[in-house]
Structures are given as C-alpha cells and as structure tokens.
Amino acid sequence: MLINGIDTDLIVMAIWGVIFAIFVLKLFQSICLVPTKSAYIVERLGKYHSTLDAGFHALIPFLDKVAYIHDLKEETIDVPPQECFSSDEVNVEVDGVIYISVTDPVKASYGITDYRYAAIQLAQTTTRSVIGTLDLDRTFEERDVISAKVVEVLDEAGSMWGIRVHRYEIKNITPPETVKNAMEMQVNAERERRALLAKSEGDKQSKINRSEGVMAETINRSEGEMQRRINEAEGKAQEILTLAKATAESIERLAVVISSEGGQSALRMQLGEQYMKQLDGLSKPDSRIVLPGNLVNFEYWMQSIGLKDDKK
Template identity: 45%
Template sequence: MWTLLLALILLGLFIFYNTFVIVEMREEVILERFGKYHDTLHPGLHFTIPLVDRVAYRQETREQVLDVPHQKCITQDNIEVDVDGIVYLKVMDAYKASYGINDYRLAAVNLAQTTMRSEVGKITLDDTFSERDSMNEAIVEELDKASDPWGVKVMRYELKDIQPSQDIVLTMEKQMEAEREKRAEITESSGERDARINVSEGNRQKSILMSEGQREARVNEAEGEAREMELIAEATANGIERIADAIAQPGGSLAVKMRLTEQFIDRLGEIVDGANVSVLPMEAANLKSFFEGASEVTNPIQNK
C-alpha cells in the first residue's frame, strides 16, 4: 500500500510538473509538441499536455552584455595592436533566436571580433584613438545586419582597450617627448621675438619722444630769442625816442655836442697813448669843422 501510494504521489508530481509551466518576466519559452514548434509562451502560468508538450528553449529577453576577448589586429600602417570590446544585444524574436542559429551569443562575439579586425585595418594607429565612435558605429551596423535573421538586435558596441606593442609604446613616448620639446622651443622663440619687438617698439617710442622734446626745445628757444630781440628792439626804439625827446628840450643840443666832444677826446687820447708816434691834427681848423658837423647832425633831431 505504501509503495503504491508513493508511486501515485510521484506520478502526480510528474504530471503536475509537466502540466503547468511558469514563465518569468525576463524570458520567453519555446513550446514544442511532438518535437515540433507549437507556441511561444510569455510570462505567466501556462498549461501543457504531459508527455506531448515540452519546453524546448528559454530565451533571455533582457539586454545582454557579452565580452569580446582580446585579439591581435593590424592597422593600415602595419602596426600590431591588441584590441578588445563589449557588445550589447537583445533578443527580439525568441523563435528566430531558438531555431535561426545554434548559439547567438557565440556567433555575436565571433562576428564582433571579425568586424573589429576589419575596421581596425582601415585606419592608422593614430586614428584608432580618435576614431573610436565611428569604429563603434561601423561595427554595430555590420553586426546588426548579420544578426537580424537570428532575431537578435545589437544595441551598441564599445571598444574597451586598444593596446599597441611595447616597442610602439616606447616609440610613441619618444615622439611625444620630441613634440613637447618642439612646442617648448616654438614658445621660447615666440617669447624672444615678442621681447625684441617690444624693445624695438620702446626704442622707437623713445626716439619719437626725444625728437619731439628736442623740437619743442628748439621752438621754445627760438621763441625766446625772438622775444629777446623784440624786447631789445623795443627798448632800443624807446631809448632813441627818449634821446630824441631829450635833444628837443632846451639845452639838449648843447648836451649832445658836449657828450660827443667828450667821447671824441677820450677816443683820441686812447689812440695817442697806444701809438708809437705822435699824432697831431694837420690843421687846427679841423676841430672846428668837426664840431660844426656835429651841430649839423643834432639840429635836425632837435627840430623834430
């Protein structure tokens, strides 16, 4: 009795387990009947016929992340680099993903590696670091075309690491060091050039200011001399005018005659003292003629 009861319980559990199928939210289930595709079961509780229906595949419907292993690639300029990446994909059709290909994950990874080698071979080493986005887009486009019959959508692809060989790394470091030295020399020469320009500009401004100062000095000096001459001329004219006025006064003519006589006698004495011979007038009348001539000179001035 106990053996029969246990057998019935096991049979009931077997029938129950094969009669009801629970599908989770993150997946879809492919149901086969007599080994042939029957239905795609979506999340929830489903009834099946024991020994007739069976769950053939359970497909993940969430976005999946697959790691693309490192591989050697040759760039357009024949440089060997080690490249790896990450591919993001999602099952859009559980039927195609189950019957369209044996293992879509393995196929996606292998195809990503092949496409990645092809894209890296189209560009140079320098461009592999700056053209990551365009390479990612090209790889996604190629993967998406190939994965459409599998019922899989490639969401995106990311190049994770691009590592040149050690020799190339050393060469690049030397190149960058040389480039930095070149920029430093250019910067230094530009600074020296600017300094020379500033010095020459300062000298030019200095020369301009000095010449303007000298010009102003000459102008001021000339104006001063002109003013001095003007004042001397004005003073001389005033003196002559005053002399003329004085001569016109009573007794002025006599004063002028006396002054001229004194000057003549003084000058004559100086000449006689300085001469080695004695100088006397040839005629005594010459003195009289001199005084009469002086009178004739002063009379017109007095009459004015």
C-alpha cells in the same frame, strides 16, 4: 488483498499518491510569472508555441514548457583581446566591448545557437579587417571609424539573429614593447621640438617687441623734441611779434605826442632829466668825466640832442 504477504492496496495507493504529487508539482510549475523586460519562449510538444511577455501566465502541464528565457535589457559583452596586423605590418592587440539588446526573442532562440558568441566572433573578424587597412598611427586616431564599421556589420547580421547592436567601443590598442618605446621616443622628440620652437618664437617675439618699444620710444622722444622746439620757436616768434607790435605802438604814440603842441619841449625836458641823472651818477669820488677836446663840438652835440637851443 495480500499477495505473498504484501498488501497490494497499499502499493496502489502509494502509486496514485506519487502520480498526484507529480501532477500537483507540474501544475505549480505551469504557473509562469514573467518579470519586466523579459521574454519566455514556450514550446508545445517540442514545437514553438508562443512568446510570453511580462506578467502572469498559465501553461498546460506535460504539454508546454519554457524553452528559452531572454533578457530584453541592453547588455554589455566583452570582446577578448586579439592580435591584429596593421597595413604597415605591425602587430597590435585590440579588445573592446559590445552593447546589444534582444529585439526579436524568436529569432534569438531559433535563428542562431548563441548570439552572444556570434557577435563576439563577428566583432573580432571585422576589427581585424578594418585595422588591416590602417597604418599604426591611424589606428589610434580612427577608433570611431573602426567602431562604426563593426556596428554596421553587426547590425546587418543582427537583423537575422533578432538582436540590435547599439555601439561598439575599443577599450585598448596595445602595440609591442619595441614599437611602444619607439613611439614614446618619437613623442618626446616631437615635444622637445615644439618646446624649442616655442622658445625660439618667444625669443623672436621678445626681441621684436623690445625693438618696437625702443623705436616707439625714440619716435616719441624725437616728436616730443620737435614739438618742444616748435613750441619754443612759436613762443619766440610770438614774443618778437608782441615786442615789435608794442614798440611800433609806442613809437606811434610817441610820434603823436611829439607832433602835438608842446611835445618837443616835453621831449627835451625828459632827455635833459635823464642826462642830469647820468651826470649826478658821475659826481661820485671814483667817477671819471670825459669831455670832448673841442667844446664847440660838444655844444653842437648838445644842440643835436635838444639840450641846448641854438637860437639863444
């Protein structure tokens, strides 16, 4: 049919062709493949209908649509640097990182507009409040306390947002340049003080060790000298005892020999031999013999030593 030179059948066929193409496109779009560790929030006619887990799903064209897509894997969110005041009125700049994951896709979709932005803001405010109760020196030491407090607050709010905060880590705490220079000077002074203290302790210990060594050496020498003298005295005493014992034994044996038969004659003979040996030594040209002035006394002396028999 021609109307004003236009074929209306062709127009109708074109319209139906467009409608069919749109229907086919929507039919393909209704096929939904959800990857692992993901969740799709489906709305039907603008109202929440279901949550699609990993796998193949088919939606009703023109009625169902995927309104929100959530990644269920743990993700990191950087917390931008912010200025905080410590309890001693020092301005420091703090930044960090949050590790969170979605546990309830429905609450994460409808419980809050943007849970990532909300977590960042809550982490910043909590960090400011915690640092405000600490001194500057303690802010560097109490990072675990700050992180634990932020995680506690975020977990409490995250239960309503469908998220879980695993941990919060402070990356940097940056004080002003003037405070940083003062802290560096303080650290250097403390390091020098420790070095001087360690050196003095080392010198003190060295002197103590040296004096103890000298004392030990002196004691050892004195003990050695004492032991040497004791050993010498004991040796001399043992020598005297041995000589005395030998002399006593020789005297006892000599007394036994003299008291036996013929003992006195043998003694006189031995003494005579010794006397003759001495006289023989005096017979040399340079020798001198001294005789007593009174020969009677000389004969008496010979009788006393047994060289002459007074009976003859």
